[in-house]
Amino acid sequence: MSTLIDLFLVFLKIGAISFGGGYAMIPFFETEMVSHNWVSLADYVKVIAIAQVVPGPFAVDSSSYIGFKVAGIVGAIVATIALCIPSFVASVIITKFYTQFKANRYVNALLMGVRPAVLGLLLSAAYIIGLKPLYQTTHTFMSLTMLKAFIMAVAGYFVLNQKKVKIGTFTFIAATAVVGILLF
Amino acid sequence: MGIYLEMFITFFKIGCLAFGGGYAVIAILQKEVVELKQWVTNDELTDIMAISQTLPGIIFVNSATMIGYRKKGLLGATVATITSCLPTFLLILLLTFVIWGFTDNPIVHKAFIGILLGVTALILNSVKKTWKTAVKHYSDVILALLSAALMLFTNINVVIVLLLLAALGFAKNIYFLKKEEKQHVNAH
Structure with a gap:
């Protein structure tokens, strides 16, 4: 029971503070699952890779998997519901008081003020997903594997930003799987 | 009862189609809840998406909750939220269960490294997009760099x-x- 309460509180907290949504939530998941010893980073990144072919928000992929690993199907349900509660409550309140909310300068100052911090969260997420798992197996940044990984991530960024050929996310992910097999 | 069943089906479908996040999801919502069901207008949807991105939490859940709430109050919001997350919940557990045994295979392992670096590129891409909306002034650059430095190079808890x-x-x-207000007052 205490594990379920732990799960509930941790995911409630993540749901409440994760400004920026999406990838910006990765550092929160990583911090909590490592400090609670729930899931290893090596296993978590596998789930992120699998989540690329699953529709819907990947935060739900994360909560379902971590919850399941910790306390089975009930754990998955508890973690996912807890994660969604803050968004749910905030959205209902906003819908009711939208006009007052939109005009409030202090609310705007807070919502705009937190945005630069989201950039740090995203860069941290890029490190956690791209380089940290490799670092944990090789224990050095000065290796050929690291160099290849770094180049591949940066090259991927430029491929996404070129204007000549339009590439869908699916095609992109499939291509990176092939490049991964050839490169590593 | 009919409307709730209809909402269940529509949001379940949206949950099944919501690949790629962000703009892709907006297009799906436009087709399903604006054009087909007419539960919200296009202007309302634009508003909803803008607010969803500023609130904490999952953007997708925020927008589903707001659409459900507008259509059918608290119960509508609950139905929309739960059903839109249900496909992801079921599919990730099923897929993980099926694929897990293969992930130790060397080729699958290499493919996963490639996919994760692809995700890293996608994250870098959202750094670029976020930069455009987050950085309006040089002071924002300082905050962004400080945030990155603290998160990447120190062990301070990310929440703090x-x-x-x-x-x-x-x-x-x-x-x-306040400074702007003062100047405004002085100008008069």
Whole structure:
């Protein structure tokens, strides 16, 4: 029971503070699952890779998997519901008081003020997903594997930003799987 | 009862189709809830998506909740939220269960390294997009760099870093707001 309460509180907290949504939530998941010893980073990144072919928000992929690993199907349900509660409550309140909310300068100052911090969260997420798992197996940044990984991530960024050929996310992910097999 | 069943089906479908996040999801919502069901207008949807992105939490859940709430109050919001997350919940557990045994295979392992570096590129891409909306002033650059430095190079808990940066950003915006007001008063 205490594990379920732990799960509930941790995911409630993540749901409440994760400004920026999406990838910006990765550092929160990583911090909590490592400090609670729930899931290893090596296993978590596998789930992120699998989540690329699953529709819907990947935060739900994360909560379902971590919850399941910790306390089975009930754990998955508890973690996912807890994660969604803050968004749910905030959205209902906003819908009711939208006009007052939109005009409030202090609310705007807070919502705009937190945005630069989201950039740090995203860069941290890029490190956690791209380089940290490799670092944990090789224990050095000065290796050929690291160099290849770094180049591949940066090259991927430029491929996404070129204007000549339009590439869908699916095609992109499939291509990176092939490049991964050839490169590593 | 009919409307709830209809909502269940529509949001379940949206949950099944919501690949790629962000803009892709907006297009799906436009087709399903604006054009087909007419539960919200296009202008309302634009508003909903804008607010969803500023609120904490999952953007997708925020927008589903707001659409459900507009259509059928608290119960509608609950139905929309749960059913839109259900496909992801079921599919990730099923897929993980099926694929897990293969992940130790060397080729699958290499493919996964490639996919994760692809995800890293996608994240870098959202750094670029976020930069455009987050950085309006040189002080924002300082906050962004401080946030990145604290999160990447120190062991300070990420929650504490976020709260600290949010407080700094809030204080900074209030300071500029007051300064602007003062100039406004002086001009008159």
